[in-house]
Amino acid sequence: MSRLRAALTPYALIFPGGLWLAIFFVVPMIVMLSLSLQSGSVEDGYAFTFNWHSYADGLANYHDQIIRSLLYGLASTVLQIVIGFPVAYWIAFKGGRHKSVYLFLLLLPFLVSFVLRTISWQFLLSDNGILLGPLKDIGLLPEGFRVLATPFAVIGGLAYNFLPFMVLPMYVALERIDPRVLEAAQDLYASRFQTFLRVVLPLSLPGVFAGVLMTFVPATSDYVNASVLGGTNTTMIGNVIQNQYLVTQDYPTASALSFTLMALLLVGIFAYARALGTDDVLEVAAR
Amino acid sequence: MTEIQAGPGAAVAAAPVSGDVPAIELDNVVKEYVSHGEVVRAVKGVSLAIAEGEFFSLLGPSGCGKTTNMRMIAGFEDPTQGVVRLHGEDVTNVPPNKRDINMVFQSYALFPHMNVWDNVAFGLRRKKVPDAEIKRRVGEILEVVDLVGREKRRPKEMSGGQQQRVALARALVNRPRALLLDEPLGALDLKLRQAMQIELKRIQREVGITFVYVTHDQSEALTMSDRIAVMNDGLVEQLAEPREIYERPASKFVAGFIGTSNLLSGTVQQVSGATAVLALGQSDRILIPSDGTLSAGQTVDLTVRPEKIKIAKDRPEGDLSVVRGTVAEVVYLGTSNSYVVVLGDGAEITVFEQNAHDSTITAERGDSVWLSWQPWHSYALR
Ligand SMILES: Nc1ncnc2c1ncn2[C@@H]1O[C@H](COP(=O)(O)OP(=O)(O)OP(=O)(O)O)[C@@H](O)[C@H]1O
Ligand SMILES: [Mg+2]
Numbered sequence: 001m002s003r004l005r006a007a008l009t010p011y012a013l014i015f016p017g018g019l020w021l022a023i024f025f026v027v028p029m030i031v032m033l034s035l036s037l038q039s040g041s042v043e044d045g046y047a048f049t050f051n052w053h054s055y056a057d058g059l060a061n062y063h064d065q066i067i068r069s070l071l072y073g074l075a076s077t078v079l080q081i082v083i084g085f086p087v088a089y090w091i092a093f094k095g096g097r098h099k100s101v102y103l104f105l106l107l108l109p110f111l112v113s114f115v116l117r118t119i120s121w122q123f124l125l126s127d128n129g130i131l132l133g134p135l136k137d138i139g140l141l142p143e144g145f146r147v148l149a150t151p152f153a154v155i156g157g158l159a160y161n162f163l164p165f166m167v168l169p170m171y172v173a174l175e176r177i178d179p180r181v182l183e184a185a186q187d188l189y190a191s192r193f194q195t196f197l198r199v200v201l202p203l204s205l206p207g208v209f210a211g212v213l214m215t216f217v218p219a220t221s222d223y224v225n226a227s228v229l230g231g232t233n234t235t236m237i238g239n240v241i242q243n244q245y246l247v248t249q250d251y252p253t254a255s256a257l258s259f260t261l262m263a264l265l266l267v268g269i270f271a272y273a274r275a276l277g278t279d280d281v282l283e284v285a286a287r
Numbered sequence: 288m289t290e291i292q293a294g295p296g297a298a299v300a301a302a303p304v305s306g307d308v309p310a311i312e313l314d315n316v317v318k319e320y321v322s323h324g325e326v327v328r329a330v331k332g333v334s335l336a337i338a339e340g341e342f343f344s345l346l347g348p349s350g351c352g353k354t355t356n357m358r359m360i361a362g363f364e365d366p367t368q369g370v371v372r373l374h375g376e377d378v379t380n381v382p383p384n385k386r387d388i389n390m391v392f393q394s395y396a397l398f399p400h401m402n403v404w405d406n407v408a409f410g411l412r413r414k415k416v417p418d419a420e421i422k423r424r425v426g427e428i429l430e431v432v433d434l435v436g437r438e439k440r441r442p443k444e445m446s447g448g449q450q451q452r453v454a455l456a457r458a459l460v461n462r463p464r465a466l467l468l469d470e471p472l473g474a475l476d477l478k479l480r481q482a483m484q485i486e487l488k489r490i491q492r493e494v495g496i497t498f499v500y501v502t503h504d505q506s507e508a509l510t511m512s513d514r515i516a517v518m519n520d521g522l523v524e525q526l527a528e529p530r531e532i533y534e535r536p537a538s539k540f541v542a543g544f545i546g547t548s549n550l551l552s553g554t555v556q557q558v559s560g561a562t563a564v565l566a567l568g569q570s571d572r573i574l575i576p577s578d579g580t581l582s583a584g585q586t587v588d589l590t591v592r593p594e595k596i597k598i599a600k601d602r603p604e605g606d607l608s609v610v611r612g613t614v615a616e617v618v619y620l621g622t623s624n625s626y627v628v629v630l631g632d633g634a635e636i637t638v639f640e641q642n643a644h645d646s647t648i649t650a651e652r653g654d655s656v657w658l659s660w661q662p663w664h665s666y667a668l669r
Binding site: 178180181183184185186187188189190191194198199202203 | 361363382383384385389390392394396397398399400409410413414457458461
């Protein structure tokens with residue numbers, strides 16, 4: 001009896017979550033997959049016809065946006081590492097007793113809605129707004145200078161919006177480093193820089209790795225930043241999909257593009273995990 | 288390398304006996320920490336000199352400042368006051384990576400992301416030793432600590448004892464002029480601990496470098512060290528050879544901390560020649576060597592080691608210290624019996640009796656017994 005219970009317990013534990021995923025994740029995926037293989041039009045309705053042309057057409061028409069999305073996602077991820085690492089490092093090693101306060105401060109802006117935050121960036125960066133206006137008035141910037149509608153605005157917005165998801169895992173990895181291990185490095189003749197390079201950095205890589213996974217995917221498929229901060233030349237694939245769904249109502253194309261993006265991201269993540277997700281990387285870094 | 292001949296004078300002398308420059312020297316070192324706005328005096332003025340090639344132990348109860356001392360020698364803490372010298376050179380303001388000594392941490396502090404080989408090679412690589420030499424020296428030291436064939440293992444894939452040996456190899460491979468070991472065997476079980484004690488001693492003899500060894504295990508310190516500094520509350524209570532510390536503890540604290548010792552006190556009744564007689568009760572008397580500083584009427588604290596005391600049913604004859612008491616407890620310890628005897632004034636005396644002849648015990652609980660010992664086994668405390 002108790003053996004039976006022991007055998008059933010894992011299933012009982014997974015049941016609520018499993019059911020949730022089955023209903024709200026697997027079912028929509030199947031619906032989407034079937035949508036992407038339908039043909040027809042908004043007026044006449046769509047029917048399932050194994051029409052894989054949506055994929056071919058989607059790729060042919062929107063490969064620019066797909067590549068741009070991947071590039072923006074990548075650029076914003078790199079930017080987040082560059083900005084986020086020192087922050088995580090500082091909180092972990094210099095935060096002292098107030099670490100949790102600093103972490104809270106880091107998360108504070110993110111209690112405001114994603115869209116609202118992005119709109120406030122639009123306000124900040126507007127052509128004659130509070131940031132650029134004064135600079136133009138005193139002649140530091142030319143009259144025609146703008147940040148909005150450029151890739152910089154979109155990449156900057158993406159980096160800003162996903163930053164906590166980069167900083168938190170890096171912080172966790174850094175925080176877990178035993179200070180004695182750093183002293184041991186110094187004791188073994190490593191300078192501060194060498195200690196950082198040979199010990200701190202490799203030991204923080206799992207955090208960076210997790211941070212990249214958590215930010216690259218949502219940044220690449222994001223549409224809010226490009227639509228609020230970008231212009232016609234910075235359209236990302238998320239904007240195209242959103243447009244196809246809600247404006248053109250070409251569901252098969254929208255679904256096919258979604259799956260294409262998903263497949264690309266999956267391949268990218270697996271390649272990335274294969275290349276960097278093992279301990280061997282750390283070993284090389286340690287030499 | 289010089290021989291250590293710490294004579295009787297070493298008990299008071301902070302400087303080593305030979306005329307050589309000491310390997311490590313603390314000169315009136317004070318360390319204060321500030322925590323939560325309060326000043327903690329962890330080390331309150333320690334002076335000691337450790338000779339080249341010496342196995343030197345810092346012994347003392349938890350929180351007495353052993354680790355703090357060690358961290359100042361290694362360079363992880365700046366002394367609030369005083370000077371640290373290594374081989375005669377003032378290094379008080381020299382960072383750890385520029386000091387020619389290595390430390391084995393209490394928790395080992397191995398690099399978790401590196402295998403055994405890379406851990407051990409770390410110091411040599413930082414010193415830009417040529418690859419061929421690194422290969423040779425790392426190979427050699429791994430042989431010394433018996434870890435050949437485990438080069439590719441990560442620390443987490445090894446037992447505590449193996450990790451300990453990696454930590455040792457990682458420090459030794461650099462051939463530092465001195466090695467600091469902060470309770471390196473603290474995490475090991477008794478058997479492994481004893482095996483590693485022998486191993487450490489052997490390695491120290493083989494490589495012939497100065498060892499500074501921190502422990503709060505007195506038997507470990509007694510068996511391994513050339514000299515011991517017994518610390519208490521931020522100060523060195525006694526600095527001497529193990530035998531000296533054991534036989535002639537300099538203070539009540541040392542006597543109580545090292546081994547089991549019986550603390551007694553009595554008033555000097557008379558001094559006859561080189562022996563003073565202390566009265567305890569009616570029939571009790573304690574004889575104690577008198578170096579001329581004892582005089583009648585004076586109160587003396589003294590200690591007697593449990594293994595020096597004989598226990599008997601009848602009053603023994605001769606010029607002995609003799610006290611009478613009642614057996615409160617008998618403990619069979621295998622190789623010996625241990626008795627706790629309560630004297631008339633309530634003092635408790637522990638006695639060890641070798642299990643040499645037969646397994647019968649001399650007295651049972653509740654028996655009235657006589658304890659006796661030779662005059663020179665009474666040791667007066669300052
Ligand atoms: N960083 C610090 N901040 C404040 N107080 C400290 C600090 N480090 C040590 N102390 C205090 O200094 C005293 C000596 O500490 P230390 O670590 O040297 O003791 P120890 O002899 O090594 O003890 P143990 O045998 O437990 O390791 C203790 O009272 C300790 O609380
Ligand atoms: Mg300690």
